[in-house]
């Protein structure tokens with residue numbers, strides 16, 4: 001870290017303090033979240049949770065995503081799980097899925113964008129993921145289950161939800177606990193928000209088909225309005241991500257607008273989720289995006305930033321290091 005940056009993040013009083021005190025302060029103070037940089041877990045390894053999703057269970061957040069570490073068995077696809085109580089320090093928990101071709105997908109099959117829901121009735125953790133062949137022609141979701149949040153998930157099946165093509169998926173749990181799967185439907189030139197069955201093991205009811213050809217779909221409920229967010233269909237290359245709003249999930253949905261100056265192409269990232277963190281004083285909404293490095297996927301980065309949101313507007317500010325206090329809900333750019 002350059003000297004100027006160290007000075008910037010450590011208050012002047014502490015800058016002159018002895019080393020042990022500095023270390024203690026670093027351990028107890030809020031940790032900077034640094035968009036675009038290597039994000040080490042508790043083992044010092046860059047977090048492998050690409051195209052991920054977050055589940056809050058009790059006081060702990062669990063981050064699931066594609067594990068694209070080097071040296072993994074090329075015949076399998078991996079999902080990793082991390083936990084955190086402050087959304088900044090992440091502990092590696094388990095490679096919760098190490099999936100071989102379930103039968104009919106071929107050696108270069110695709111498993112992307114895993115999302116985990118907790119079903120309080122069955123007490124099962126249910127993982128959805130995009131399952132495909134190497135040419136992205138199957139367009140299915142896969143479902144896996146576990147009795148514990150970070151256990152070894154058991155792959156159940158893959159299918160086209162509501163008999164529609166499904167590529168990128170997203171997850172949304174409404175304030176009343178209702179779970180929805182978001183999935184991109186290429187022939188329909190749009191994306192669905194669809195309700196899950198009571199056991200969460202299948203997709204039961206289409207709630208909305210939003211007529212915009214967007215992937216990396218995310219939905220959020222904030223101050224009485226629904227916000228839907230997604231990226232254009234440009235493969236691994238970033239593009240200007242856009243959002244729309246509606247009073248009801250069913251719509252009508254507004255026109256889509258840029259979340260950031262379009263020439264920044266979402267600051268080089270692609271949406272995967274919008275995370276609401278409500279504390280004792282306020283609510284921070286975090287844009288979670290992936291900065292893909294398709295040729296060195298293990299080194300793909302994350303762009304997490306608090307958004308400016310309210311009254312139907314959503315803006316992603318230029319990325320810079322920031323802190324989050326999950327007790328109060330306050331975020332602070334540095």
Ligand code: DGJ
Nearest residue numbers: 051112168215216235236
């Ligand atoms: C964009 C998607 O959002 C990613 O998850 C991945 O499927 C790439 N396309 C593949 O090109």
